Amino acid sequence: MSTVSQTSTSSPLDRKVAVVTGGSRGIGLSIAEALLAAGASVVITGRDQAQLDRARSHLGAGTGAPVAAVDGSVATAADASRMIQAAVDRFGGLDVLVNNAGVGIFNSVAAMSTEQWDSVIGTNLTGVFHCCHAAVPHLLRRGGGWIINISSLASKNPFSGGAAYCASKAALNAFSESLMQEVRHDNIRVSYVMPGSVSTGFGGRGQAGEEDWKLAPDDVAEVVMDLLRHPARSLPSRVELRPSRPNK
Numbered sequence: 052m053s054t055v056s057q058t059s060t061s062s063p064l065d066r067k068v069a070v071v072t073g074g075s076r077g078i079g080l081s082i083a084e085a086l087l088a089a090g091a092s093v094v095i096t097g098r099d100q101a102q103l104d105r106a107r108s109h110l111g112a113g114t115g116a117p118v119a120a121v122d123g124s125v126a127t128a129a130d131a132s133r134m135i136q137a138a139v140d141r142f143g144g145l146d147v148l149v150n151n152a153g154v155g156i157f158n159s160v161a162a163m164s165t166e167q168w169d170s171v172i173g174t175n176l177t178g179v180f181h182c183c184h185a186a187v188p189h190l191l192r193r194g195g196g197w198i199i200n201i202s203s204l205a206s207k208n209p210f211s212g213g214a215a216y217c218a219s220k221a222a223l224n225a226f227s228e229s230l231m232q233e234v235r236h237d238n239i240r241v242s243y244v245m246p247g248s249v250s251t252g253f254g255g256r257g258q259a260g261e262e263d264w265k266l267a268p269d270d271v272a273e274v275v276m277d278l279l280r281h282p283a284r285s286l287p288s289r290v291e292l293r294p295s296r297p298n299k
C-alpha cells in the first residue's frame with residue numbers, strides 16, 4: 052500500500068464525494084486511498100470499529116484528509132442508508148459509490164448452513180441493492196455519478212464449494228447490467244469489475260501479500276480509477292482483471 056498524498060492538480064475526481072463499502076482493509080482500502088489521492092472525499096464502511104479506526108488513521112484522517120468512517124453492515128437496509136447519508140451530511144452530496152464489501156464463505160451445499168448462505172447473499176448481493184437504493188436519489192440530485200460494483204471472476208467460473216459465493220457474484224453481474232440500463236440516461240454510469248485472485252485475507256485464505264503471483268489490491272484500485280476517469284461518452288460496463296501469470 053502506498054502512502055496517501057493529496058494531489059493539487061485538477062482531476063475529474065477533485066472534490067467528488069465517494070462511499071467505499073468495505074473500505075477498512077484489502078481492496079476497499081486501496082480504492083479509498085486512490086480516491087483520496089485523486090482529490091475526492093471518502094467515506095469508508097465496515098462492521099469492525101477497530102479496523103475502521105486503523106484504516107482512518109492510515110488514510111490520514113488525523114492530519115486533515117477528507118475521510119470519514121461509518122460502521123454497520125451493508126446487509127441491513129438501515130445501516131446502508133446511514134452510510135450513504137453520512138457522506139451527504141459530512142461532505143455535501145454523493146458522486147461515487149463503490150460496492151466493494153463482500154464475504155467469502157466456501158462450503159458444500161450439503162454442509163452449508165442457512166446462516167452462511169444468508170450471510171453471503173445478504174452481503175454480496177442484497178447489500179449492493181441496499182446501497183444502490185439509498186444512493187441513486189443522491190446521485191440524481193448531483194446530475195449524475197458512478198456506481199462501481201466489485202464482482203469476481205468466480206461469477207463466471209463456478210467451482211465446487213463456491214455455490215453461495217459464485218451465485219452471489221453472478222447475480223451481482225445481472226443486477227449491475229439491469230441497473231446500468233436503468234440509470235445511464237440520467238448520467239449515472241454503472242460498471243462492474245471481476246478480479247481474479249487478489250492478495251488479501253479474503254475468506255480466511257491466508258494473509259495479505261503472501262502469494263506474489265496474485266493481483267495486488269492496488270491493481271484493482273487502478274482499474275476503478277481508470278473507470279472513473281474514462282471519457283463521459285463511453286461506458287466500460289464490465290471489466291475482467293486477471294493475474295497475468297497465475298499458478299499453473
Ligand SMILES: NC(=O)c1ccc[n+]([C@@H]2O[C@H](COP(=O)([O-])OP(=O)(O)OC[C@H]3O[C@@H](n4cnc5c(N)ncnc54)[C@H](OP(=O)(O)O)[C@@H]3O)[C@@H](O)[C@H]2O)c1
Nearest residue numbers: 073075077078097098099124125152153203248249251253
Ligand atoms: N481477494 C480476492 O481474491 C477477491 C477476488 C475477486 C473479488 N473479490 C471481491 O473484492 C471485494 C473485497 O474483497 P477483499 O479481498 O478486499 O476482502 P477483505 O480483505 O476480507 O475485505 C472485505 C471488506 O468488506 C467488509 N465487509 C464484509 N462484510 C461486510 C458487511 N456485511 N457490511 C459492511 N462491510 C463488510 C470488511 O470489513 P468487516 O469485516 O469489518 O465488516 C472489509 O472491509 C469483495 O466483494 C470480494 O468478493 C475479492
